[in-house]
Amino acid sequence: MTTPKSAAIPQPAPPEILQFPDPRPCDLDMTTFDYVNFPAYPSALAYHLGNPDTTVIISETAAGLRPTESYEGILFPDLLIAFNASPASRRARNGYLIPEQGKPPDFVLEVASKTTGERDEVHKRQAYAQMGVLEYWRFDHTGGQYHRAPLAGDTLINAQYHPIPIHQTDDQYYWGHSATLNLDLCWQNGQLRFWNPTTQQYLTTDHEERTARAQAEAQRDIERQARAQAQAQRDIERQARAQAEARIRQLEAELRRRPNP
Secondary structure, three states: OOOOOOOOOOOOOOOOOOOOOOHHHHHHHHHHHHHOOOHHHHHHHHHOOOEEEEOEEEEEEEEOOOOOOOOEEEOOOOOEEEEOOOOHHHHOOOOOEEEOEEEEEEEEEEOOOOOOOHHHHHHHHHHHHHHOOOOOEOOOOOOOOOOOOOOEEEEEEEEEEEOOOOOOEEEOOEEEEEOOOEEEEEOOOOOOEEEEEOOOOEEEHHHHHHHHOOOHHHHHHHHHHHHHHHHHHHHHHHHHHHHHHHHHHHHHHHHHOOOOO
8 A cells, every 4th residue: 555645835935035225316426436436445444354254344225223125214324334244134135234234333434415414414323323333424525515524423322422533633634533443534635535553554545556556567567678678688798708709719729720830
């Protein structure tokens, strides 16, 4: 007697991950491109900070406390950094979902624009504090036309933001220290820079990287040409020595052929 095979019990499909929406055109601003993305700071920071498997570094991507396909309750930071987080989960969600990541972002930066200046200083400051973002920075390339200051930062203490000291060298240079990144954020002649106090160097921008590579390649070309010229000179000298030695041997042979007086 054969036992009839039981029909396979259909398994429910795994729930689809609810993704955050992409930024709306009004959430995108050229100032972010000009001062964060074009200099390639996300990649420079990723290289500096290391640990790419556990560090999230994103620009103009959603962040929020709950998953949603709408725009309610989410923000699109110009630069967000989170340590001990999951880049894979961030990619799957198309954004940074705080409960899923198990922690709020450690660092957020907003770049001022004509339409977002006041919102950066009031609404977003309150929202990031509610999210638990450890450090919130604002950068105004105009020097204070859109924000109240060229550079400002806050650190979260007991669920409230407290200002990070900003130092002024002159009217073209302001800086403050990010304890989270262990870097100084600088406003230098209207440009955003990150200074590494350990190496005493700036994180290089994409333009600086390309320029350095071009200069290094040009220097290698000069050195290759110098080596080629030196080799050519050595070849000429060897040929001259060979010709001189051949001439000496010829003269010696002629002397040997001459009869003795």
